[in-house]
Amino acid sequence: xxxxxxxxxxxxxxxxxxxxxxxxxxxxxxxxxxxxxxxxxxxxxxxxxxxxxxxxxxxxxxxxxxxxxxxxxxxxxxxxxxxxxxxxxxxxxxxxxxxxxxxxxxxxxxxxxxxxxxxxxxxxxxxxxxxxxxxxxxxxxxxxxxxxxxxxxxxxxxxxxxxxxxxxxxx
Amino acid sequence: xxxxxxxxxxxxxxxxxxxxxxxxxxxxxxxxxxxxxxxxxxxxxxxxxxxxxxxxxxxxxxxxxxxxxxxxxxxxxxxxxxxxxx
Numbered sequence: 001x002x003x004x005x006x007x008x009x010x011x012x013x014x015x016x017x018x019x020x021x022x023x024x025x026x027x028x029x030x031x032x033x034x035x036x037x038x039x040x041x042x043x044x045x046x047x048x049x050x051x052x053x054x055x056x057x058x059x060x061x062x063x064x065x066x067x068x069x070x071x072x073x074x075x076x077x078x079x080x081x082x083x084x085x086x087x088x089x090x091x092x093x094x095x096x097x098x099x100x101x102x103x104x105x106x107x108x109x110x111x112x113x114x115x116x117x118x119x120x121x122x123x124x125x126x127x128x129x130x131x132x133x134x135x136x137x138x139x140x141x142x143x144x145x146x147x148x149x150x151x152x153x154x155x156x157x158x159x160x161x162x163x164x165x166x167x168x169x170x171x
Numbered sequence: 172x173x174x175x176x177x178x179x180x181x182x183x184x185x186x187x188x189x190x191x192x193x194x195x196x197x198x199x200x201x202x203x204x205x206x207x208x209x210x211x212x213x214x215x216x217x218x219x220x221x222x223x224x225x226x227x228x229x230x231x232x233x234x235x236x237x238x239x240x241x242x243x244x245x246x247x248x249x250x251x252x253x254x255x256x257x
Contacts, residue, residue, distance in 0.1 A: 037196070037197045040197055040201045041196075041197040041200055041201060043201075044197075044200055044201045044203070044204035044232075045200075045204075045231075045232060045235040045236055046235060046236050110195060111193050111194060111195045112195045113194075113195070113197075113198050117198075118197075121197070121198065121201045121202070122201075124205070125201055125204065125205075
């Protein structure tokens with residue numbers, strides 16, 4: 001963490017190490033649930049929370065598809081990768097797409113929040129969202145394809161140095 | 172003979188009530204934070220929850236955030252937490 005920011009937090013009486021960083025590598029619905037639950041809860045416990053979406057995780061924060069300016073393979077990836085929280089598959093037993101629908105029914109029946117509700121709750125609790133620059137450049141994804149809540153597209157070095165001293169999870 | 176509940180409320184006098192019954196983890200804790208944000212220091216929030224995880228989640232929430240858990244009660248699957256904002 002930059003020295004200046006750490007000092008500012010200490011002056012305010014906040015613990016600069018009381019933070020959670022989540023590297024969201026997975027684009028699955030079940031894992032997204034875990035990512036957002038942990039993030040939102042940590043934030044409501046007063047921790048400084050940020051999520052770094054990389055590779056398959058970019059699906060969670062994608063708002064629109066774009067084919068212009070991409071090469072053939074990138075276009076294929078664009079078509080095959082799910083777009084947004086509601087179109088994610090399950091990490092296991094996806095059953096050709098049947099499973100996510102069943103999971104949603106189950107979650108509704110037991111009173112669990114939807115992924116959208118969880119995302120809103122996390123956002124309102126102060127969770128920050130970042131996208132990985134490497135994955136974005138490999139897949140040819142621009143910032144305008146990502147949801148507005150994404151602060152910035154950053155590199156690994158930025159994210160890791162920001163995570164130092166806190167809890168870091170790889171999901 | 173007044174009901175036990177009425178006595179409880181008269182003594183503990185919550186300033187705000189959050190009915191989290193029907194909500195599942197993590198919503199009770201996340202929303203509780205927002206309810207607490209509406210209160211001033213020293214005021215009391217009463218939370219009702221029926222999520223089994225809430226039993227330990229709220230004491231943990233209090234120890235992490237520094238808000239004081241002044242009383243808690245459990246009955247017929249419903250947990251009640253009286254939390255004083257720090």
